[in-house]
Amino acid sequence: MKRLTFILTLLISGLAVINGQQPISPAIQQQVQSELEKRGVTEAELRERLLTKGVDPDRITPEQLPRFQQIIEETIAELEAEKKAAMPDTPNAAETEAAAGDLPSPPPTENPPANAEPPAASPSNLPDQDPAKDEIYGHHLFENQNIAVFRKSDDVKAPDNYLLGPGDQLVVSIFGASLKNEVLEVSRQGFVEPGDLPRIYVNGLTLAATRELLEKRYGQRYFFSRNEFTVTLNYSRSITVNIVGEVKRSGSYTLPAINTAINALMAADGLTDIASVRQIKLIRSGSPEKIIDLYGYLNDPTIQQDLYMQDNDYLFVPIAQRTVTIRGAVNRPYIFELLPGEQLNALLKWAGGLKNNAALNNIQIRRYANDQQLLIDVNLRELQDQGRDFNLNPGDVIVVPAIPTTAENVVSIQGSVDFPGEYAYEAGLRLNDLLARGRLSLAARRDIAYLLKRNVDGSLRYHLIDLAAILANPSSGANTNIEPGDQLIILSQRAYIDAGEVSVTGAVRDPRSYPYNAATGLRVSDLVVLAGGLTENASSIAYLYRQSPRDDNHIEYIRLNIQEIVRNPSSSQNISLLPNDDLRIYTNDYFKENANVYVAGAVRNPGDYRYDPTLTLTDVLLQAGGLTIAGATNR
Structure with a gap:
């Protein structure tokens, strides 16, 4: 001792x-x-x-x-x-005076528990955390007010398994051949007293059982069918529950009895970081302890209807004793609390199962034992095939690796084919098989191709393929087997054509550029025709700007008689075009000088007038409005 x-x-x-x-x-x-x-x-x-x-x-x-x-x-x-x-019910004055729907702050105690903590910050003030790293699965239920606390008895409809007690009010309604509507309150002794029937004991009965009992008793005096009789909860009594242990605000709370034990935990601001979620105890005088497992509630929320409380019940939240962490390719990467007897298979169940990309052959478990960290490799696929489990220790960290995103049984064909992409590798697959899947396009070269292979060290090797031999005879030696990861590259004839364009500007109806290469075979006259022909004010002068393919800074200027070319396409000036030629056709106005004649003095409209060789002195005076009276005609 x-x-x-x-x-x-x-x-x-x-x-x-x-x-x-x-x-x-x-x-x-x-x-x-x-x-x-x-x-x-x-x-x-x-x-x-x-x-x-x-x-x-x-x-x-x-x-x-x-x-x-x-x-x-x-x-x-x-x-x-x-x-x-x-102990017998001895509510203190503060609890007696509290309103039925109020949630008072927990009263101060002279001797707080040894593990008491100061009130935690509200959820809105807590920093963002990664639940996969530092939160026990189940704690999230009480974050951000996910669970409601019913502060008034009419906030929610009572379910059939609600437990009746002193202070509850029931509404009994009969309609049909008989009419009846009355409110019954459960007395402190647990009875309801109908106006014209003996009293009936209902304390501790569920609402469904009470409805069945009242239907039998009222049926002795009134006439009605089953669907003409209803019993509903009109008012839920107030109860005082005591919440202790690993909650953020332990104390006594007065709240409507319509709240379950899970709602009551929310009234205490939820659980602390080390709180158990699977061994919460509902302690009631004269009754066996009831263990609340929040994982069961998360899988089936209807079970909380079996967790209604009575006045002066205790909720005790212990410290989580057996926690393990699981990460990687699972649907819920959290810290989990396991019950005695639960091992790896149970953990995978609570973690929501494995993702589709989980690698089962080698999951890893990090464990602390004998003052050292151990790494354990586990073949989960083998365990599942044999129907076996794997024992876990508190503090274990289980990592389920993901399958690499790059598939290994893949070959591919790229380039000038109708269906480029990756294809599944099969043993014995040859080059002509891959060609059949990709299908050569019309522009594909049919003489050679390249097979790209990747070495283990990441380096590349290109193999020249005799494509003509394979197409002519699939049994030829050129039609070799291919390996996973190989890539067949089909060349395009278009890759060997120097793409370019020719352009025409100036005195044409549709000045623009046209795609062009050396094999196109257009001449100057063809380009004029494509551009809609010459405009009416086109001159005979045009220049072809020709850029050297070997020197971007070198341009050759070729003067052409464009009118002669249009009249006589067989003219020697109608030369063939080359890629990137630029034909510029000038208008007659381009070669005229923009000069003016200025008339001033004794004329009616002095000013500038556009000059033309056909313009005479008489013409310009007439355009100026003629002479005024004061104008001298002799000088």
């Missing part, structure tokens, strides 16, 4: 770890006893409960204390919660 006292001294009084053989003073023993009395726990009870969990306090050394600290603190809190649950 002294050893347990010593261990509790280290935990409760906060003393530094000292040699286990050092005597414990009477003052320290008294401090331990006083602390346990405040919590309603005796050393004998604590010792017995620890032994049931496989912890012998007589064998714990001070050096081992950090390993057992959590389970000892959790056991004390567990015993404390059970003691409080067994």
Whole structure:
């Protein structure tokens, strides 16, 4: 017993770890006893409960204390919660005065639990976190108000398995041959008292069972069919529940009984980072503990309807004991809490299963054991084929690798084919097989091709292929086998044509450029015809600007008589065009000087007039409006 006292001294009084053989003073023993009395726990009870969990306090050394600290603190809190649950209802004044739908702040306590934490920041103020790295799957339920807390009894319709208790109000309606409508309230003794029937005990019954019971009793006095009788919950009573353990705001909460245990956890601002999601205890006086597994709720949300609470129930959230992390090619890469007996197969189930690209032959498990990190390779495919499982330890990190995005059983054909792309490799596949799948285009060269191979070191090799021999005789030696990763390159005849254009500008109706190569065979007259012919003011002068294909800075200027070429296409000036030739045809106006004649003095409209060789002095005077009266005609 002294050893347990010593261990509790280290935990409760906060003393530094000292040699286990050092005597414990009477003052320290008294401090331990006083602390346990405040919590309603005796050393004998604590010792017995620890032994049931496989912890012998007589064998714990001070050096081992950090390993057992959590389970000892959790056991004390567990015993404390059970003691409080067994006590008669004694709501304090603050709870009595609180409105039925209000959620008061938890009352201050003189002795907060040893693992109490300050209130956490609201979810909106928390930094963004990667749930795959540092969040236990299930904690997200209580983030960003995902779970509602019903603050009023009429916020939600009561389901059939709602448990009735004192303070609940029911509405009974009969319509048809008989008419009846009355409100029944469950008394403190658990009865409802219809106006013209004996009282009926309904405390602890579900709403569905109560409806069936009332239908039988009312049927003794009234006439109605089954579909002419209804019982609904009009008002949900208020209950006080106590929420302790790893929640962000532990305390007592008064709220409508329509809330389930999961709603109540949201009233306490959710769970802490180390909270269990699979061993939450619903403790009720006189009843066995009920274990709440949030993973079951996530798989089937309807099970929360079995988690309605009664007045003075306790919700105890312990620390998550057996957590493992899974990453990689799974649908839910989170930290998961596993129950005793659950191993790798269960983990994969909770993780939502494997992705389609998961590589099963070699998943890896990182494990800490014997003060070192171990790496374990596991052939998951072999385990699944044999129907076996793999045992996991707390803290294991499981990595499921993804299959590389590049397929290995692939060959491809590219270039001048109708269906370029990748094709599945098959044993014995030859070049003509790949040619048949890709199908040569009309422009494809049919004499040679290239086969590209990749070496293991990433370097490339090009092999010249005698394509003509393969097409002529598929049995020829040129039609070799191909290997995974090979790429057949088909050349195009178009690649060997110097693409270019010819252009015409100036005195034509449709000046523009035309695609052209040396094999096109157009002459100057053809280009004029393509451009819609010469305009009416086209001169006979044109120049062909010819750029040297070997020197971009060298341009040859060729003067042409364009009128002669149009009249006589067989003229020697009607030369053949070359790619990038530029024909420029000039108008007659291009060669005229833009001169003016200025008339001033005794004329009616002095000013500038456009000059032309046909313009005479008389003409310009007449255009100026003639002479005025003062104009001298002799000089």
